[in-house]
Amino acid sequence: MEIEIISREFIKPSSPTPSHLKKFPISFIDHITFRNYVPLLFFYNDTKVCDQTSKISNLKNSLAQILSIYYPFAGRFKDQLSIECNDQGVSFLVANIIGTKLSTILQNPTENVLNPLFPDELQWKKMDWNESILVIQINCFACGGFVISVCACHKIIDAATAFNFMNDWAKLNREEGDSNSKFSLPYNSLYAGDTIFPQGNLPNFPEGEFVIDKTIVCKRFVFEASKIKLLKNMVNFDTHAVKNPTRVEVVTSLIYKCVVSVLGLNYKTTSLRMAVDLRKRMVPPLSQKCVGNIVWFLFVMNPELHDLVFKIRQGLCEFREVYPKKFGGKEKDLSFIFECLKQVTTSVSESNSIDQSLIMYASWCRFPMYEADFGWGKPIWVTTSACPVKNAIVLMDTRDGDGIEAIVNMKENDMIMFEHELELLQYASLNPSIIVGHDVANGF
Structure with a gap:
């Protein structure tokens, strides 16, 4: 399977993070959680709703908007205890899949054909402190199908968080341009982790080590x-x-x-x-x-x-x-x-x-x-x-x-x-x- 990366950029929040939210403390559970990227693949059939260029443009715009709500994801880890919400953005790649149909992958979904769909081979790799907390790659097939691959840093994003983020991004993208849309997420419902599980005076336990075994x-x-x-x-x-x-x-x-x-x-x-x-x-x-x-x-x-x-x-x-x-x-x-x-x-x-x-x-x-x-x-x-x-x-x-x-x-x-x-x-x-x-x- 041949893959051509056609663009690579950072998508920043559509509105800047307020100054009083620039430091995001994480919970004592996040504190010990490893920094490796958890990988996810979302496969979509071709529905011919709009052309590929329009789809990518809409995804970028809606991603920028949702990052204004999930603003810590666009920041960088300051240390083991907090994120600096500096709006540096998330890494966003677009790739063309050449010579392979989506149906070919689905008929025999082996590790060899799935792994190339992830950005920069980041799946389960340890993230450096200054790297993007979220990395997204849009894989475009000639037949019109899409695969959205996501590598999310486990230190702040568990499975539930990852799926919620994807669903909210999708909902915002789906409703973009709809004047009747009332998409909103209350802040208190999203960021209760440090309030409920504050690090406080607990000792600094070592960050979890994700021992990779290549065998x-x-x-x-x-x-x-x-x-x-x-x-x-x-x-x-x-x-x-x-x-x-x-x-x-x-x-x-x-x-x-x-x-x-x-x-x-x-x-x-x-x-x-x-x-x-x-x-x-x-x-x-x-x-x-x-x-x-x-x-x-x-x-x-x-x-x-x-x-x-x-x-x-x-x-x-x-x-x-x-x-x-x-x-x-x-x-x-x-x-x-x-x-x-x-x-x-x-x-x-x-x-x-x-x-x-x-x-x-x-x-x-x-x-x-x-x-x-x-x-x-x-x-x-x-x-x-x-x-x-x-x-x-x-x-x-x-x-x-x-x-x-x-x-x-x-x-x-x-x-x-x-x-x-x-x-x-x-x-x-x-x-x-x-x-x-x-x-x-x-x-x-």
Whole structure:
């Protein structure tokens, strides 16, 4: 696949950031979060709404406008604790894809064809302090299709923030020129992170280190809705009954079981580290639009193979009762926060030891990833790239919202065993084509 970069520039906010907002303090959760770029791809079919030049021009204008609202993204990190909101802008690239149809990629979406769509090979790379917090590349296909690729610095942008930003940018782009549009976002709903989770007098823990392992390979496993329903019926809850297990619970349970089995791990010492969204769990709940890493980590320790779903459900219930209260509000407990920060900043490095195994898992399911309609329809597929960390798993919704795509990252020899696990393949398909009605057949 040949790619030609036809433009590269910085898009600055359409209106300058007020002087009293020039320094943006980040929360104690952002403080320890690594600076690596999280990659996302949004695929769009050709709808012939307008020509390519007009689309790019509209995207630039609406991006400048949305950056006036998400103004920290156009700044630069001053240090580990704050962003200088100096309106330097976000990096914006436009590329032409030569000799490859969008349908060709969707029919066989391998890492080799997806990775070139990202700007400057930034996916999961560590960002320098003075680099753009957000990097966007618009990939234009001769057939009229578009792929918008985004690399967002995880230190201030978690998955929920990234999808919210894309949806708000898309909404503004879609409504640009509409005199009746009343697009607005209240400031307090966006930037509550430092107010709820201030660094204050907490010690400066080291920033998280994202240990990149170039021997890691990534595979995509898709669980269709019918298979998930079957899996729910087949899950054996001998010890504890769990009513109405969720898609995420049963898929996570199956993947964990298969990882432990094929890699010869000990389930008593192989734990799950699960990222949990705090927004709706705080008392009172935070806005779903709240910017930053509004997440914390649930460690499911010593899970028995036959009741992992129960352990996950139980762990989440206990998490809701403890962490939101002690992290913020009237029952805020600084000593508890200290111990939590200490645990998380050491757990990843310890996971590389011989005596401990750790499966790192994040679910992006139910995030509004398929809502980013820029005026030419919602995305036909949303995905991420390979994550070069051992036993890291990301769950994402399928387009219909009922299935799950599991992005699994493992050592090469481990993956060879995992992708041939018979129990896994009863419920999951390995890297199937992205079928979008009659469009693929028409060669869009």
